[in-house]
Amino acid sequence: MVKEYLEDKKLMKSIISKYACDLGNIWEKSHMENFKLTIINKNNHRSIDFKKLKHDLNSVYDIQFGHQLKGIYMLFKDDDLFIIGNSRENIYKQLKTDFRKDEGFTQLLESNDIKLSVIRMHDMDSIHNARLEAVITDIYTKLFKAKLAQEYELKI
Incomplete structure (x- = not known):
């Protein structure tokens, strides 16, 4: 039965158009901002200044509680680009946890130039949110490959 639906090009075009329309509507309702993260020395270890980040997030998004930032x-x-993440609960809390528990995030702290882009989603439909994350990941992956190809004069 699935095969018959996939072979029905009119139906597939309709589904894809609806999907694109849904993602477009979600994107229109989103709010994207960029932040430069401040690194501090805490107990002889480099760390993100989470107090400043919390203040910046709260002021830019005009929120009082971090759980409002999804x-x-x-x-x-x-x-x-280092990583793309998706938080259905609280971006600030997610980042704080990742920087404390994930060894990979310590690589970020080697740099003095760490930036954060946040796309605040008001309608947190988990399926569309995950799909939008996949689309953004795909775009950045293609941009990264194109940059590498240009740097090393490769043909992709």
Whole structure:
């Protein structure tokens, strides 16, 4: 039965158009901002200044409580994308946990140029949110490959 639906090009075009329309509507309702993260020395270890980050997030998004900030976040190290994440609960709390528990995030702290982009999602439909995250990841992956190809004069 699934095969018959996939072979029905009119139906598939309709589904894809609806999907694109849904993502477009979600994107229109979102709010994207960029932040430069401040690094501090805490107990002889480099760390993110989470107090400043919390203040910045609260002031830019005009929120009182961190749990009101849900959506997609991107971390950049020296202008290169490091990771894309998706938080349905609280981006600030997610980042704080990741920086404390995930060994990979310590690589970010080697740089003095760490940026955060946050896409606040108001309608947190988990399926569309995950799909939007996948689309953003796909775009950045293609941009990264194109940059590498240009740097090393490769043909992709």
